[in-house]
Amino acid sequence: AQSVTQLDSQVPVFEEAPVELRCNYSSSVSVYLFWYVQYPNQGLQLLLKYLSGSTLVKGINGFEAEFNKSQTSFHLRKPSVHISDTAEYFCAVSEMKTGSARQLTFGSGTQLTVLP
Amino acid sequence: EPEVTQTPSHQVTQMGQEVILRCVPISNHLYFYWYRQILGQKVEFLVSFYNNEISEKSEIFDDQFSVERPDGSNFTLKIRSTKLEDSAMYFCASTRSASTQYFGPGTRLTVL
Numbered sequence: 291a292q293s294v295t296q297l298d299s300q301v302p303v304f305e306e307a308p309v310e311l312r313c314n315y316s317s318s319v320s321v322y323l324f325w326y327v328q329y330p331n332q333g334l335q336l337l338l339k340y341l342s343g344s345t346l347v348k349g350i351n352g353f354e355a356e357f358n359k360s361q362t363s364f365h366l367r368k369p370s371v372h373i374s375d376t377a378e379y380f381c382a383v384s385e386m387k388t389g390s391a392r393q394l395t396f397g398s399g400t401q402l403t404v405l406p
Numbered sequence: 407e408p409e410v411t412q413t414p415s416h417q418v419t420q421m422g423q424e425v426i427l428r429c430v431p432i433s434n435h436l437y438f439y440w441y442r443q444i445l446g447q448k449v450e451f452l453v454s455f456y457n458n459e460i461s462e463k464s465e466i467f468d469d470q471f472s473v474e475r476p477d478g479s480n481f482t483l484k485i486r487s488t489k490l491e492d493s494a495m496y497f498c499a500s501t502r503s504a505s506t507q508y509f510g511p512g513t514r515l516t517v518l
Contacts, residue, residue, distance in 0.1 A: 396449040
């Protein structure tokens, strides 16, 4: 079984400042890693994913994340945030298991609020 | 760009009533999922479906829940006798390769 920890439930940041949203995971097997964003009253939109290869992955809207296997982390970063980035951000993992429908295990989410 | 769609967007029901939540996954996808998010809590896995049968289910997915793919396009979640604690946002997701799941906009279920 896997678990995901997002230590920061709320992150307020001023517009144009950098931001990092932290995600740590625990798993006895290799995993795929994802960040999803949920805007108010909307569904979950895929922001970026790590499946294999380069540990630095780039996503939509200028976000990027770095997979660190030794620290079991997958922190999300953006060098300069906009008001429109205000949303809930969820980190998720799934087992790297072939031939089956792999469930996602989500963290509890981080509410990013960008202040003018 | 193809999307997962869900209907209705909001369902209000009385405790003990049956509800059916509907999803249309992306057309060439093979794996289908239901998740729920109780207000203020994390998104939780309910069930996955592949090749016309349940692949995995969580402890939440008890005998009150069932899923069906009645035709080539729809994927439904039925709750037989709703409880107050079933009030949540229910998300459908689908994927072709069993790696990246794409989510629908959700159905907000309110049980009174």
